[in-house]
Amino acid sequence: MASGFLFHELYMWHDTGRAALWHPAGLTVEPDLNAENSDTKRRFRNLLDVAGLLDHLVAIKARPAAVDEVQRVHTADYVKRIKTMSDAHGGDAGEATPFGPGSYEIALLAAGGTMAALDAVVGGEVANAYALVRPPGHHAEPDRGRGFCIFGNAALAVRHAQVRHKLGRVAVVDWDVHHGNGTQKMFYEDPSVLTISIHQDNWYPADSGHLHETGAGKGQGYNINVPLPPGSGRDPYIATFERVVAPALRRFKPELIVIASGFDGGIYDPLGRMMVTSTTYRKLARIMIDLAAELCGGRLLLTHEGGYSAAYVPYCGLAVMEELSGRKTNIGDPFAVFIDVAGGHHMYPHQEAVIAKAAALAQAVK
Ligand SMILES: [Zn+2]
Numbered sequence: 001m002a003s004g005f006l007f008h009e010l011y012m013w014h015d016t017g018r019a020a021l022w023h024p025a026g027l028t029v030e031p032d033l034n035a036e037n038s039d040t041k042r043r044f045r046n047l048l049d050v051a052g053l054l055d056h057l058v059a060i061k062a063r064p065a066a067v068d069e070v071q072r073v074h075t076a077d078y079v080k081r082i083k084t085m086s087d088a089h090g091g092d093a094g095e096a097t098p099f100g101p102g103s104y105e106i107a108l109l110a111a112g113g114t115m116a117a118l119d120a121v122v123g124g125e126v127a128n129a130y131a132l133v134r135p136p137g138h139h140a141e142p143d144r145g146r147g148f149c150i151f152g153n154a155a156l157a158v159r160h161a162q163v164r165h166k167l168g169r170v171a172v173v174d175w176d177v178h179h180g181n182g183t184q185k186m187f188y189e190d191p192s193v194l195t196i197s198i199h200q201d202n203w204y205p206a207d208s209g210h211l212h213e214t215g216a217g218k219g220q221g222y223n224i225n226v227p228l229p230p231g232s233g234r235d236p237y238i239a240t241f242e243r244v245v246a247p248a249l250r251r252f253k254p255e256l257i258v259i260a261s262g263f264d265g266g267i268y269d270p271l272g273r274m275m276v277t278s279t280t281y282r283k284l285a286r287i288m289i290d291l292a293a294e295l296c297g298g299r300l301l302l303t304h305e306g307g308y309s310a311a312y313v314p315y316c317g318l319a320v321m322e323e324l325s326g327r328k329t330n331i332g333d334p335f336a337v338f339i340d341v342a343g344g345h346h347m348y349p350h351q352e353a354v355i356a357k358a359a360a361l362a363q364a365v366k
Contacts, residue, residue, distance in 0.1 A: 003325040004129030005057035006117040007045055010109055011134040012038035015100030022096050035271055036148040039310040041134055047314035051329035053321055060120050062113035072159040073152050073186045078143045093145025107135055107150035114153040114303045115160040121301050122165045128300040128324050136305040138180040138260045147204055154260045154303050155186045158193055161256050171254035173245055176262025176305040177272035179209030189219040194252045198240050201227035211357050226358040233275030234345035239355050241287045248362035249291050256299045257292050263307030263316040267339050271308045278333040279340050282319035
């Protein structure tokens with residue numbers, strides 16, 4: 001069975017305006033393109049096209065999420081506020097989440113697109129699926145947007161799987177370089193959703209994503225953070241997946257795995273300080289595909305989050321899509337010859353210490 005791929009041109013029209021990296025332009029900050037713009041995502045899709053892979057993927061049609069679906073994780077007030085601003089001239093959804101006119105509808109299309117991709121996976125129409133949506137979702141909280149995210153796409157897909165498809169346990173694995181604070185918050189007291197975030201230690205949001213944030217109430221033990229030190233590359237990332245993610249998922253036994261897929265752990269990313277290369281993303285994808293096959297009939301949905309190197313994200317994306325689809329193209333990562341042999345990919349003691357603590361949390365999952 002083929003893999004699914006979801007995209008919509010309107011995702012590229014979500015306008016984050018002028019900024020320098022993520023900081024709004026002003027009298028002391030010369031206007032540049034916001035780091036979260038359409039380039040990285042468009043170029044990711046373009047490379048799939050040029051590599052010939054797009055022809056072998058099942059195109060899944062996006063649909064807008066209904067307001068009551070979005071309100072499964074967001075407050076009615078928040079959803080209304082976004083619509084009002086979007087209908088006028090745009091605004092900011094909360095913290096560092098600027099948007100222009102029409103972004104309300106585009107954000108609904110991103111959330112609904114992720115749900116459509118989920119439907120295709122759970123319905124058995126595709127082996128697995130990648131939803132290349134924008135705006136991203138994992139920082140969005142119930143009542144405010146944060147970090148470029150308006151609606152929690154991954155969280156909404158999880159709730160959709162539970163409400164519409166009656167799935168029980170769902171796991172979310174977030175490999176974006178930033179903490180998946182929104183997803184964590186939405187399921188913090190919910191033992192039916194295991195949330196695991198692998199991210200750069202104390203990066204964004206500030207003071208978020210610590211090891212000691214393990215869930216609360218009935219959800220105690222069902223949230224695992226792996227705050228890797230800046231500079232982490234191949235070995236600590238792979239060890240995290242083998243020693244934390246895999247045992248946690250084996251104990252949890254999910255019926256579906258959702259990956260919040262950001263490529264800003266990439267070695268060239270302007271908003272992260274990690275050293276992940278396409279070779280490592282490929283390996284992480286392989287581990288997750290094998291886990292999904294072992295635990296939940298292969299049910300695996302990836303939804304796009306961050307990744308801000310327009311030059312490099314496409315090669316990370318292509319590597320993941322090759323693994324998902326089982327089809328190798330004849331386009332390789334042109335940077336690999338330098339970056340895979342760079343110094344710093346080995347495991348260092350300060351990384352080992354974090355992973356060992358997270359591995360202990362994984363052993364406590366029930
Ligand atoms: Zn990110």
